[in-house]
Amino acid sequence: MPRQTVPRLILASASPRRRDLLGQIGLRPDAIVPADLDETPLPDEQPQQLAERLARAKAAHVHPDHPGDFVLAADTVVGLGRRILPKVETRGQAARYPDLLSGRRHRVSTGVAVVAPDGRMVSRRVTTIVRFKPLSDLERDAYLAAGEWAGKAGGYAIQGMADAFVASLNGSWPDEARLPPRATATLSAGRGLPASKSA
Numbered sequence: 001m002p003r004q005t006v007p008r009l010i011l012a013s014a015s016p017r018r019r020d021l022l023g024q025i026g027l028r029p030d031a032i033v034p035a036d037l038d039e040t041p042l043p044d045e046q047p048q049q050l051a052e053r054l055a056r057a058k059a060a061h062v063h064p065d066h067p068g069d070f071v072l073a074a075d076t077v078v079g080l081g082r083r084i085l086p087k088v089e090t091r092g093q094a095a096r097y098p099d100l101l102s103g104r105r106h107r108v109s110t111g112v113a114v115v116a117p118d119g120r121m122v123s124r125r126v127t128t129i130v131r132f133k134p135l136s137d138l139e140r141d142a143y144l145a146a147g148e149w150a151g152k153a154g155g156y157a158i159q160g161m162a163d164a165f166v167a168s169l170n171g172s173w174p175d176e177a178r179l180p181p182r183a184t185a186t187l188s189a190g191r192g193l194p195a196s197k198s199a
Contacts, residue, residue, distance in 0.1 A: 012073035047079025052111030078154025097155035128171030
């Protein structure tokens with residue numbers, strides 16, 4: 001008889017922060033396999049819907065190359081009303097975001113998807129409402145100069161300088177909202193992720 005192998009855990013994300021957050025709930029990926037997909041929103045797609053759709057798409061994209069393994073994917077979308085603030089790639093784009101978010105509420109939505117070895121998928125989305133304080137020109141300029149905006153949805157990551165911008169929030173702390181621990185742990189357990197994957 002062929003020897004039965006223990007399913008591995010594949011993280012379909014290159015984000016070091018997501019890997020760290022996964023470790024905080026006792027899960028350690030065996031491999032990191034980013035999914036390079038078109039993240040363009042569909043017509044009339046809401047930010048929360050986009051987050052979950054992309055998480056599912058990334059998990060589905062990676063799983064065929066890792067049959068018999070668990071695949072976990074997540075995607076975070078920052079929305080200002082119906083407007084989606086995508087990942088920032090240039091300083092020019094980054095320069096617009098502080099003015100958009102200053103003194104206003106926005107939503108940080110994360111979709112999480114888990115594919116089991118048998119190919120069944122479950123997903124969930126979690127949304128945190130964040131309000132930034134009014135930002136001064138000095139704060140804007142310092143943040144842009146630091147470069148923390150690069151590659152971040154909404155142009156910020158809360159574990160850095162943007163922590164000082166948060167006036168209030170409703171939901172998970174925004175850093176954890178990028179990989180919500182309770183939702184991730186529940187989905188993983190629900191798909192039978194073995195305890196041997198714990199750190």
